[in-house]
Amino acid sequence: MNPSGVTAVSAETALALYRTMRRIRRVEEAIVERYGEQRMRCPVHLCIGQEAVAAGVCQALEGDDQIVSGHRSHGHYLAKGGDLKAMMAEIYGKASGCSGGKGGSMHLIDRAAGFLGATPIVGGTIAMAVGVALAAKLRGETGIAVAFFGDAAVETGIFHESLNFAATHRLAVLLVCENNLYSVYSPLSVRQPEGRPIVALARGHGITADALDGNDAEAVHVAALDAVESLRAGDGPVFLEFATYRWREHCGPNLDNDIGYRAPEEFEAWLSRCPIATHRARLLNDHRVEEGVLGDLEEDIDKEVRDAFTFAEESAFPPAEEMSTEIYASESR
Amino acid sequence: MNPSGVTAVSAETALALYRTMRRIRRVEEAIVERYGEQRMRCPVHLCIGQEAVAAGVCQALEGDDQIVSGHRSHGHYLAKGGDLKAMMAEIYGKASGCSGGKGGSMHLIDRAAGFLGATPIVGGTIAMAVGVALAAKLRGETGIAVAFFGDAAVETGIFHESLNFAATHRLAVLLVCENNLYSVYSPLSVRQPEGRPIVALARGHGITADALDGNDAEAVHVAALDAVESLRAGDGPVFLEFATYRWREHCGPNLDNDIGYRAPEEFEAWLSRCPIATHRARLLNDHRVEEGVLGDLEEDIDKEVRDAFTFAEESAFPPAEEMSTEIYASESR
Amino acid sequence: MSRVITYAEAICEATDQCLAADANVYLMGLGVPDPKGVFGTTLGLKERHGARVMDMPTSENAMTGVAIGAAIVGMRPILTHQRLDFALLSIEQLVNQAAKFHYMFGGEASVPLVVRMVIGRGWGQGPQHSQSLQAWFAHVPGLKVVMPATAYDAKGLLIAAVEDDNPVIYLEHRWLHGTKGEVPEEPYRVPIGEARRLREGEDITLVGISYMTIEAMRAAEVLAGHGISAEVIDLRSLRPFDAETVIASVRRTGRLLVADTGGVTGGFGGEIVSQIVERAFDRLICPPRRIGLPDIPTPTSPALARHYYPRAGDIVTAVMEMLDRGPVAMPPADGPLDVPDPGFTGPF
């Protein structure tokens, strides 16, 4: 399965990683292509360029593991098995959306897939993941909880409060930081001390932590597997920082190198480290997967994405009455 | 001045430290003696047992340095040179109080002394000290800012947010944590991870940090002097954790060992490490200060404290109209 | 079986029964398992329920998020704050997240969470330990807000809150903890959203919120001595709020006075007055009045605090004016004005 010995995972796993990344990419590229039609009328935070983190981590999770995310959540939702059609319908504001159209791109959910929800207040869902892990501990359940967040989230108080509590109770929560160097258009240098790696914050809390290449899907996956093993063994929370890069603008479909907050060379360097292209090459060269296999898989994905958009576009908008429903859950048990 | 070579500071400084500690102690003992009269009608958080931190740190500060504190602030206020009479009048709710009776024990202020204010929301003033340091930086001023807080404050998000910002901008702020092992009646073990020293949190932020004996006034003072030197040199924030112990109940005048949240042995062990008694012995033995000098100084203090209580008791209550003043500062400049 | 117990004991008993009835219930808060047990409201619970009764770090914001996370997956957390003022650190989680979770995910998730907050008063609690910001929570769709004034309601509303599938803000006034009342031993529910008429009357409707219900009852007693018959309604819930009961009463009496523990300006009294005006305008004999805190932070000195808080006498005075009657002498309040009862000797 891993004949060359160079790669760390089986060809099967590598293929699955590819499929997940390529699917996320295609979905978001389709959003890029069609956002200008002005039928997706909500903010979208695309993760093109960062797919390896979502894919590598979620591939290490089991059915009863559950995740939360933030504003940039499409990749996490899809990697965890979230329903693509329901996601696209949500972005289109349709009744068939995963949140009935009430949430939009920033409020995805798929309980069946273990995607507990994403909300766009930076840092806001980290504590929730810790709460999910607390619930598991109190109930003696085995699933682990995962929070995905960006490099700005480590600046929030709730991040630290959550880590302290998780460490104190040795909760089975995996904290995944996607460090893409920017918070909106603000580089790390204006937000965090020079020379202090993000991973040091987690270590300060006494938490097992590592910093890795977030554009290498296999490396991400292997690190996540180790983390999950340690979490299941009851060894307390694990923090993983992944270096990666967002290709498109912070919010919206466009490239934004013209506005000048990041250097073209930096951008080019990261483009050349595309997590999908490098992984594809590895599949062909190291895992000896046939080009045709990939081609078929890509075609499948393209078709699935087309279908999902068609589904979303053809779905009905929620009727006016829907505005006034689901404000409160069932009045009592 | 320091003939034995055993102690780290001059006899003069050692005497000043003693004076400060003994004065704080006497003030608070007088509160203990008279709180039952029910004329000090506000919560009081006594620092008996913890005087060395206030004394040692404030002794290292200059006139343009400014400090903030929290609920347990009497010692910091007095050590920084806050007006004793105004403090006692404040605790008695009198118009002559440092806050005109509007604040009480939990809201002391003495601008002239560089005591910028204390408020009892745990962690709440730490960011303010950072703001004072930011102001100094923007204005090119040299004074440093100091925040005093307890071991529970490091559990608050604002603590971490403040450290991150201070470190990013290399602000001249000294962060002083008095770790007395408890938050109200809750031991560290139910609040923070085992084996993770508080000082590690500051180091996680890339901040120069040290953990020291908070019951040794000279050690505190020497550490504070070093910190202040580094702060004035522009080397960024410094964090000092001091191990110490509160003798009396969390809030109020009584001993509370009867209620059973801390072990009698623990309590006894800390009593035997009284910062004032040990320092007094050192004054006599190492610094060769005469017993009579200490006796005179103690008498002076006792008299000053008696006078301050008399002042507070004899001062008038604020008239009813005072309730409606000072809600807003002057309508415009 | 009913006994007379304190409001604090009623809270404790309700919590105990909820913990016993449902393994998904857990209780967390600063000092919950400590020897003082949050003003006696959590005493003995740790011993009886073990891991589901927890202390916490001073991390109000994250602990609210933790409770939300646990609630989403089916736990039913009760989170306590010894002062509402401390809970302000958790507003983002309460208002952005908990209140909206059910709606914004199209009903896919719900947050069965109870957040207890104590409203401080007296003995120098001062500006940061005494705020009564129920108006804020009552302004937020997705939250429910209850403010029991009696031991009976303290228990019944807490059980109802824990069993509710939505985030419920449960506000308890510090001066109520020691008050006593008949409380059945067995679990029971007081429906959220129902006001209660405590006293019938003809001339005016006094709506009390939380502790001010006690003062309103005192005022009604004094007014009765002057031949004025005041109806007293204990609002109990602010969101949803029982407009029907208040309106029905005011339609009969023609007069309304709201007595609130919070500030008047922008307070919940304005909502009650507005709804009454919108829906019973034709029956109003005189403009409704609101009694509550002035536009001033809480002063600490007892010499100032005594002028800060409205009391029964202020209600009586206002009612006399509304009825065009001359001022009456109130019996002077006996004892100090900054303690709930003579047994209270500070410091908290």
Added chain:
Amino acid sequence: MSRVITYAEAICEATDQCLAADANVYLMGLGVPDPKGVFGTTLGLKERHGARVMDMPTSENAMTGVAIGAAIVGMRPILTHQRLDFALLSIEQLVNQAAKFHYMFGGEASVPLVVRMVIGRGWGQGPQHSQSLQAWFAHVPGLKVVMPATAYDAKGLLIAAVEDDNPVIYLEHRWLHGTKGEVPEEPYRVPIGEARRLREGEDITLVGISYMTIEAMRAAEVLAGHGISAEVIDLRSLRPFDAETVIASVRRTGRLLVADTGGVTGGFGGEIVSQIVERAFDRLICPPRRIGLPDIPTPTSPALARHYYPRAGDIVTAVMEMLDRGPVAMPPADGPLDVPDPGFTGPF
């Protein structure tokens, strides 16, 4: 010299002039120096004022504390939040600390701080990017609260806020940033606490808050076509609030409708209605009305949001009812309902 500029430009100019006039003024906020410059309100300021124009970490709570600390020692910080919803993280510092600092220290300290918060709307801003919680801030003594609706007031109120020695919450509605108006070049102040009559009328007083003032003006135009003369008052400040101007108007017109950008229940409209009822009861021809958001979190889908926000047509309908006139047809709103103007194409 007056020119026509946008509301966003007016904010930027005011800030620029404040930074230039006083070395103690500094501006901080997420993205303040970035190429988008907080919806264009901070563009060029970093270049002109250097170190006093700063980005910040996503640490809303501590950065508020930092601003308070700097303010205590004499700086005059302006803190910006791209959404009010994010500023909820800083409520503890704003309400416990900034609002009370002057009072609780007996006047020994003051906090000259301006906190700008943007209220989002449209293009799927949804539940967590669109809250309009002015009622909360207006409930807190020690704070001042302003909500300019025009470019002129945006500049004049911002300068007044920066020069004020107290914490001022400055709320700007996202749909106002692109609106244009005559704005003098030189610095000027609009006094905090003064409402402005934008249109004279006889039959009803429409009080507009922030963006709803625009809708009220539209409604007044339509009403005029039906022979109804509506007076429009732009409230501008909520704390202090100019009750006198509103009361004087309602005493003339006998009718009041408040149009608010926030939720009706527990909203600021209740305060206005209550004060009017308390002080002009005898002059009211019919019960006052409040228009604002329903008791529902903001839905994201444009199909739902279009029903969520009240518009001029809703004001017209309510006024017709208040005057016992039949319903009138409103000209259908042209174009999409979830953008401030046709030029807006998302995503934020």
